[in-house]
Amino acid sequence: MTSDGTKDNVKMNMERRSFIVVSVLGFLGMGLVPLIRWAHRFSGREKALAQPKLLSLLCDSRTIRMLGRAYLVLKPEESRCRELSNDVLGDTTNEVVVQDVDLSLVESKIEKKIKLDFETSNTVILKGWVLSVTEARQCAFFSILNS
Amino acid sequence: MHTDATKLEDHSLIEGDVCIVGAGVAGIAMALEWINTPYKVILLEGGGFSVESKMQDLYRGKSIGQRYYPLHSSRLHYFGGTSGHWTGFCSPFDPIDFKKRDWVPHSGWPIQYSELHPYYERARKAVEIESANFDFEYWKARVPDLVPMPLDESVIWNKMWQFSPPTRFGTRYKDAIVNAKNIFLYTHANVVNIETNELVSNVKQVRIKNFSGKEHVVKAKCFVMACCSIQNARMLLASNQQAAGGLGNDHDLVGRFFMDHLEVTSSELLMPVARQMKLYHPWVYSETKVRAELAVSEQKQAQLKILNGTSGLIPKEIARNQPANIDSFSDDAVATVQMWDEIDKQRQETKSKEKENFLFRELELFTRMEQSPNPNSRIQLDAERDELGVPRATLDWQLTALDKRSIRKLQQLIGEEVGRSELGRIRLMDWLQDENNSEWPATLGGGWHHMGTTRMADNPKEGVVDANCKVFGIANLYMAGSSCYTTSGAANPTLTLVALTLRLSEYLKRSAANNFNLDIELA
Numbered sequence: 001m002t003s004d005g006t007k008d009n010v011k012m013n014m015e016r017r018s019f020i021v022v023s024v025l026g027f028l029g030m031g032l033v034p035l036i037r038w039a040h041r042f043s044g045r046e047k048a049l050a051q052p053k054l055l056s057l058l059c060d061s062r063t064i065r066m067l068g069r070a071y072l073v074l075k076p077e078e079s080r081c082r083e084l085s086n087d088v089l090g091d092t093t094n095e096v097v098v099q100d101v102d103l104s105l106v107e108s109k110i111e112k113k114i115k116l117d118f119e120t121s122n123t124v125i126l127k128g129w130v131l132s133v134t135e136a137r138q139c140a141f142f143s144i145l146n147s
Numbered sequence: 148m149h150t151d152a153t154k155l156e157d158h159s160l161i162e163g164d165v166c167i168v169g170a171g172v173a174g175i176a177m178a179l180e181w182i183n184t185p186y187k188v189i190l191l192e193g194g195g196f197s198v199e200s201k202m203q204d205l206y207r208g209k210s211i212g213q214r215y216y217p218l219h220s221s222r223l224h225y226f227g228g229t230s231g232h233w234t235g236f237c238s239p240f241d242p243i244d245f246k247k248r249d250w251v252p253h254s255g256w257p258i259q260y261s262e263l264h265p266y267y268e269r270a271r272k273a274v275e276i277e278s279a280n281f282d283f284e285y286w287k288a289r290v291p292d293l294v295p296m297p298l299d300e301s302v303i304w305n306k307m308w309q310f311s312p313p314t315r316f317g318t319r320y321k322d323a324i325v326n327a328k329n330i331f332l333y334t335h336a337n338v339v340n341i342e343t344n345e346l347v348s349n350v351k352q353v354r355i356k357n358f359s360g361k362e363h364v365v366k367a368k369c370f371v372m373a374c375c376s377i378q379n380a381r382m383l384l385a386s387n388q389q390a391a392g393g394l395g396n397d398h399d400l401v402g403r404f405f406m407d408h409l410e411v412t413s414s415e416l417l418m419p420v421a422r423q424m425k426l427y428h429p430w431v432y433s434e435t436k437v438r439a440e441l442a443v444s445e446q447k448q449a450q451l452k453i454l455n456g457t458s459g460l461i462p463k464e465i466a467r468n469q470p471a472n473i474d475s476f477s478d479d480a481v482a483t484v485q486m487w488d489e490i491d492k493q494r495q496e497t498k499s500k501e502k503e504n505f506l507f508r509e510l511e512l513f514t515r516m517e518q519s520p521n522p523n524s525r526i527q528l529d530a531e532r533d534e535l536g537v538p539r540a541t542l543d544w545q546l547t548a549l550d551k552r553s554i555r556k557l558q559q560l561i562g563e564e565v566g567r568s569e570l571g572r573i574r575l576m577d578w579l580q581d582e583n584n585s586e587w588p589a590t591l592g593g594g595w596h597h598m599g600t601t602r603m604a605d606n607p608k609e610g611v612v613d614a615n616c617k618v619f620g621i622a623n624l625y626m627a628g629s630s631c632y633t634t635s636g637a638a639n640p641t642l643t644l645v646a647l648t649l650r651l652s653e654y655l656k657r658s659a660a661n662n663f664n665l666d667i668e669l670a
Contacts, residue, residue, distance in 0.1 A: 054571070125582075
């Protein structure tokens, strides 16, 4: 009895453990898919859209988030990701670039746009920072994605 | 020839052709020009050859407006004047400084840059700098490791500065003045009143006093006031026996338009990588020969409707150890001069330091901004009198919204240029961040550059002196120095005030050749 009972207990414990492991793995698997998808989705275009390149070399992510929020206070009408991403990329080639996940291509386009902003005084002062409007929008995008 | 006026018999009469009142930078620069001429030149200095507290006290006065340095220590009352604590910064005014700008009220000199330009060469000799050429390319050819930031020169350009040793006019030119046969220097000769004829059209004489209780009279064919901006205005206002409002003050302009440069840390430049910044490196006493500040182009000033201004770059590690000038400036003029004397001595013994690489990635931008001419910014007489009986000066330094807007725009412009050139980014200081905030930070100071209290203009309704620095309505009374400035420009005033004084001197020599009848006005 004792030995049979012990065997039964061991069997039940093993089944329970397997169930838990399988459940956890399943759960993780179900969760990982969108996570991977999300990471994939933001690996190219959105990452570039939300990453003011030069500014990130000068200040931390908290500051960039703060600058983004300051921009959105100034321009609440731009607080949706879709509008922001279009504004960051801008011109008529928007559709082509938006679908492109080639990070360097997107970055290069944004850098040119930032330079043009400074040339044409299309700038904004946020918390004292003299920023190109394009990079201010990048900050805003960053703050939305990381809110 | 030198005479201590305290040694003269009481009520002495001193006579000459030209009387220069004040032996500071302007007074000495002018007197030097007259050595070996056939004219007898009287040079009056209120102090002696050393700075003294009692003498400085004659310059004490109230400051009732924007926070300012103590009036009795920001200028020096002895032979050599304020050059006794001068740091030697030299740069000429820019052509735009003389022009009428429709966005700058009361701007526009009656003379243009081209008329002053020839005198800069002579002025640079007096202040002992290497060249009258301030073009960056000229200096780049001489000092190849002066690397400019890649900015668009049509927006931001490199305004060059040279540094005088600095020339202490008192010690440097004492022998030349004292040994000159036709220059009669009187020390301890404080002018307490300028006396005119009844019609107030001609100065007859000036009255001088000193602490010995003696009083003397000086008569000359023409009088040149070279006592500094505050004192020039004070003496005109205080000489009110014949004209109730003071001399040259029919239109209530004497003392008005007091200006200084607005000097304040305004922003920081942050770069992802360190750059070689030797060209912009802060001045090091007796070592720096030349450096540049970032200046806003004439075209951009017009487009943005802002004043002229520059920004110097100071590495953060240096800036963080520097308190604001307005907080640290001593009210003890004697101690300050002694300190500079000691530094002057020590520098002779100092060996050259290790070679620096001048690599920096974080710098502060220190603005030096022109002050908008403002009639409410002024020198007035106080009810209190100094020990010699002259009413003390009161300064009401008043700034305008244009002054602040110009500083903010200058920083924004530099921010756009460093952004465009991908050097880095600019972050404005807190006090500049809100464009609607009209307050000034506690760290704002002037540059000890007193200007504009007897401003130059085309007519007496707009200024106190004419294009030749002659007081309107008074045939033989002239003002020398920065009190004549119509606008303050962005550069420190010393080099330009010497140039302007040399121009006045040349004019007076022509007048003297005509027995001082060149401009006699009929009463």
